[in-house]
Amino acid sequence: MKGLAINKQQKWLRFLLPFPVGVVVYVLILLVFDTLNQFSSNFFSQEVAVTIVLAFILMEALRTLLNAIDKRFPLVSELPFDNEEAHGVSGITHSLRIVLIPLVSLLISVMIITPLVSIYFYSVLIISDFNTELVVFNGVYGIVAILYGIIHVSTSFLAVHKQIHYRQEKELRRGMESDLEKFKMQINPQLLYEGLENLISIVHAQPRMAEQFINQLSKIYRYNLDHRHVELVELKKELELSKTLLYLLNVKHNNAIMLELNLTEESLHRQVIPCTISVLIQELVNRTIINEFQPLHICLEIKDGELYLVSRHNPKIGLNGSAEWNLSLINNAHAFLNDNKQLKVVQNQQYLHINIPLFEIEEE
Structure with missing residues (x-):
């Protein structure tokens, strides 16, 4: 016309x-x-x-x-x-x-x-x-x-x-x-490899736990498949995926990883790119020393309308405590929706802070 x-x-x-x-x-x-x-x-x-x-x-x-x-x-x-x-x-x-x-x-x-x-x-x-x-x-x-x-x-x-x-x-x-x-798909290969390794170690000793482990692992891949063509999801759904991921990671780390949520009800309905929090948690776990004496405590909180991931800074020796986070791929994904919303990592000797951009869908 x-x-x-x-x-x-x-x-x-x-x-x-x-x-x-x-x-x-x-x-x-x-x-x-x-x-x-x-x-x-x-x-x-x-x-x-x-x-x-x-x-x-x-x-x-x-x-x-x-x-x-x-x-x-x-x-x-x-x-x-x-x-x-x-x-x-x-x-x-x-x-x-x-x-x-x-x-x-x-x-x-x-x-x-x-x-x-x-x-x-x-x-x-x-x-x-x-x-x-x-x-x-x-x-x-x-x-x-x-x-x-x-x-x-x-x-x-x-x-x-x-x-x-x-x-x-x-x-x-x-x-x-x-x-x-x-x-959105980069979480899959490494998680699958580590998940299968953990599954092999528990399948004979704890069959029931192995069955539950498989169910939780399938939830993550089902989530990725369901949201592969989705640009944004509610933060509430993303947190559910993060809890599933933590269950799988805690099998390897003997429940030494804990997640604390200091979020408002309003923030749970804001939007985030699928797998953002899960990818950051997995990267954080890979970069941090975790054992029963040095557990990893992760906190998600809202400050000034922004979502922050906070944890103690305890990097592995191989990182020398100064390795930069490679956020190019995740920031390119955010640039697809908004150039002004980028992830930033601030770390010192004690704590690590990562801001996670949130989006709001305007109703017409």
């Missing part, structure tokens, strides 16, 4: 534009012959109608010809993908087009105006000596044709630029969507 409305606007513009153009041409011709004082008395005269008709015929001819040139020699052979450049078509380069189109427009103007003006003077005005008038008509309409060609070239370049920009934005969005999918 929108494209149909644009076509109707262009159609009306094609019929309306020759009127002001014809009047301007008539005024310019009067100025050349120094007879502008005749304009008020001859405003609705035959000469004005002729200039309007000539303007309409010329502009329609130029529009048809220039559109045909654009189809035969398009600005680009194909729209670029991502960071690729547009491939020009051999035959008419961009620089040559800027010069060639106005010249072609001028040539078409002379070819159309000359016979039409000649017919008008011979048949209507019955005048045989009109060389001066013919030169003036060709000069004024030539200027109109050149301006028309320049405007056509400008709008063509602008339209192609918009198409290229749109394609690049589309490819960028596709890349962000890919980062989002990678982030």
